[in-house]
Amino acid sequence: xxxxxxxxxxxxRTAGGVPLPEEESxxxxxxxxxxxxxxxxxxVWLAVYWAMGVAFSTTVPLAYQLSLVASxxxxxxxxxxxxxxxxxxxxxxxxxxLMQWSIGSFVTSSGVMLWALLAPVGALVVQGPRESIPWxxxxxxxxxxxxxxxxxxxxxxxxxxxxQAIAVFFALNFAGVSCVVYALLAYFVAANARIKARLDEQHxxxxxxxxxxxxxxxxxxPAPIAQRMKAGENIIADGHSDVAVMFADLVNFTRLTQALSxxxxxxxxxxxxxxxxxxxxxxGLDKIKTVGDAYMVAGGLAPGNLHCHRAVAELALEMxxxxxxxxxxxxxxxxxxxxxxxxxxxxxxxxxxxxVYDLWGDTVNTASRLTTEAPPGCIQVDxxxxxxxxxxxxxxxxxxxxxxxxxxxxVYRLLGRKVPGKQSPVACSVAAASG
Numbered sequence: 001x002x003x004x005x006x007x008x009x010x011x012x013r014t015a016g017g018v019p020l021p022e023e024e025s026x027x028x029x030x031x032x033x034x035x036x037x038x039x040x041x042x043x044v045w046l047a048v049y050w051a052m053g054v055a056f057s058t059t060v061p062l063a064y065q066l067s068l069v070a071s072x073x074x075x076x077x078x079x080x081x082x083x084x085x086x087x088x089x090x091x092x093x094x095x096x097x098l099m100q101w102s103i104g105s106f107v108t109s110s111g112v113m114l115w116a117l118l119a120p121v122g123a124l125v126v127q128g129p130r131e132s133i134p135w136x137x138x139x140x141x142x143x144x145x146x147x148x149x150x151x152x153x154x155x156x157x158x159x160x161x162x163x164q165a166i167a168v169f170f171a172l173n174f175a176g177v178s179c180v181v182y183a184l185l186a187y188f189v190a191a192n193a194r195i196k197a198r199l200d201e202q203h204x205x206x207x208x209x210x211x212x213x214x215x216x217x218x219x220x221x222p223a224p225i226a227q228r229m230k231a232g233e234n235i236i237a238d239g240h241s242d243v244a245v246m247f248a249d250l251v252n253f254t255r256l257t258q259a260l261s262x263x264x265x266x267x268x269x270x271x272x273x274x275x276x277x278x279x280x281x282x283x284g285l286d287k288i289k290t291v292g293d294a295y296m297v298a299g300g301l302a303p304g305n306l307h308c309h310r311a312v313a314e315l316a317l318e319m320x321x322x323x324x325x326x327x328x329x330x331x332x333x334x335x336x337x338x339x340x341x342x343x344x345x346x347x348x349x350x351x352x353x354x355x356v357y358d359l360w361g362d363t364v365n366t367a368s369r370l371t372t373e374a375p376p377g378c379i380q381v382d383x384x385x386x387x388x389x390x391x392x393x394x395x396x397x398x399x400x401x402x403x404x405x406x407x408x409x410x411v412y413r414l415l416g417r418k419v420p421g422k423q424s425p426v427a428c429s430v431a432a433a434s435g
Contacts, residue, residue, distance in 0.1 A: 026191045027126040028081060032072065034122050035088055038115070039068050060102050064095045085126060089135060093119035097142050105150040113146055121181055125188055221357045222286045224302060225349060236357075237348035243300040244312040244342045244385065245363050247371040248276070248319055251335035253293040268332065269293065272323075279318050283311040288359060294371070298359060301347060309388040312340055313414060316379045324377070335377055339370030340414070342384040369403045370411060379414040386412040394418050 042061050068091060075084035096115035100106065106113070120136035217226045228236055250272065257265060276295055280287045285308070288296040297315065299308030316338045323329050323336045343363035350356055366382055374380035386395060397412035 026188070026195065029191070030188055031085060031088055031122065031126050034092070034118060035068050035072065038092065038118065039065055041115070060095065060099050064091065064099075067091055067095075089119045089123055092116060092122060093135065093138060093142065097146060100146060101149065106146060113143065116142060118181070125185075220355065221349070222301060225357055229349065235348075237346065238301075239344065239346055240301060241344050242342065243298055243345045243359070243363065244309045244340060245345065245359060245367040246297045246299075246312050246316060246338060246340045247367050248295040248297070248316070248336055248338045249371050250293040250323075251337055251376040252333045256332060256334070268328075272329065272334070275322055276319060279315055279322070283315050285311055285315060288357065296359075298345070298347075309342060309385060310392065313379075313385075313389055313393055314417075316340060316414065317416060320377065320379060337371060337374035337376050338379040339367045339372070339374055340379065340381040340385050341367035341370060342382065342388060366403075366406070366409075369406065373401050373403060373411075374413075381412050381414055383410055383412070389414070392418060 042064060046061055068088075071084055071087040071091070074087075075081065093116050096113045100111075100113045103112070116139055120132050120139050123132035123135040214226070214230075217229070220226075221229065225236060253269075256268070260268065273290060273295060277287060280297055283299075284302075285297050285299045286301050288298050290296070297312065299312045320336055320338065323334060341363045343361070343366075345359045345361040345363050347357070347359050350358060370380045370382060381389070381395075383398075386397075389395075394415040394417070395412040396415055398410045399413065400408055400410055403409045
């Protein structure tokens with residue numbers, strides 16, 4: 001019995017072979033569940049009558065049972081839930097009154113018309129408050145009509161059933177209706193709780209995926225750019241008048257690609273760049289990208305950053321010190337050379353699948369060329385960067401170099417921060433030779 005009921009309930013989860021939303025499936029299950037309870041209630045009602053030896057015509061209840069079965073068969077065959085719902089609610093509403101009228105009055109039928117209350121209750125659950133109002137009005141009208149029949153048409157003193165039987169059936173009808181309504185509401189609340197639990201779990205998973213997506217987006221793009229993308233800005237392109245652009249390139253890395261396995265090489269590069277990432281974050285700068293063993297950083301992209309050139313200089317010095325002081329990196333023969341240029345750039349997001357935030361302009365090209373021309377262990381800057389830092393930092397130079405695509409350029413080599421009363425840092429060329 002339980003297996004057959006489960007299979008019938010499962011049929012209500014689809015419409016035309018298409019899975020339904022959980023809420024709609026629940027409404028269908030509730031309706032067939034109510035029909036099953038009503039059918040069972042009618043059988044119990046008749047069985048009690050027969051057990052008490054009360055003569056009673058079974059035409060109406062048997063017709064009710066057949067109508068319930070026929071409507072269910074029709075729905076399973078056609079899939080037309082609207083017609084099935086209307087049919088069931090009509091049966092719930094009218095047949096209890098027909099049974100009462102066939103027995104006699106409200107008293108002699110022991111209030112069997114109370115079962116009709118399942119029509120507005122069922123409409124409330126499976127359709128909604130507004131749609132249930134006509135069913136409740138119809139229930140009230142049928143009740144008033146029954147009262148009219150009892151008051152004006154019933155024969156005085158005519159009670160065809162013993163009072164004991166009437167009392168038993170009053171209790172039976174009140175208890176039966178109460179149990180059915182309670183069972184339906186309990187089923188509805190429990191099913192809703194299960195649906196809510198699944199929705200809460202899906203919401204939690206969705207929030208977790210959203211956090212992962214935001215974490216990934218914030219690691220690909222600067223935070224202000226990521227916020228603009230999430231806000232729906234389609235084309236992100238900005239011009240910045242004064243930005244410090246830095247490239248840091250690892251020396252001897254190409255040689256390591258031939259000496260180390262891919263796993264060890266990637267692990268080493270990940271170790272270096274992860275340390276660089278931490279330094280960039282501590283200085284409030286923006287990592288733009290990595291290309292092979294080259295690391296690109298910019299300062300001044302965020303509004304209000306008045307000390308971006310100083311922050312880039314400090315970053316370059318700390319990166320050089322980190323490489324020279326790390327025993328594993330020194331043992332691998334790694335060194336670093338850095339180029340810094342200052343000036344206007346254009347910045348924007350390109351691509352739709354693997355999006356990239358990048359910078360363009362002569363300032364970017366100059367920083368890249370300065371890195372290529374810098375000796376190992378040196379931080380090479382252009383004249384614009386030198387003018388912004390000369391008051392606080394010691395430099396070697398000026399030095400004239402030939403830069404591909406730009407010709408001869410005057411550059412300076414950053415040595416370190418000036419400390420009053422102390423000797424200036426060792427010249428870059430000497431430090432590179434000793435490293």
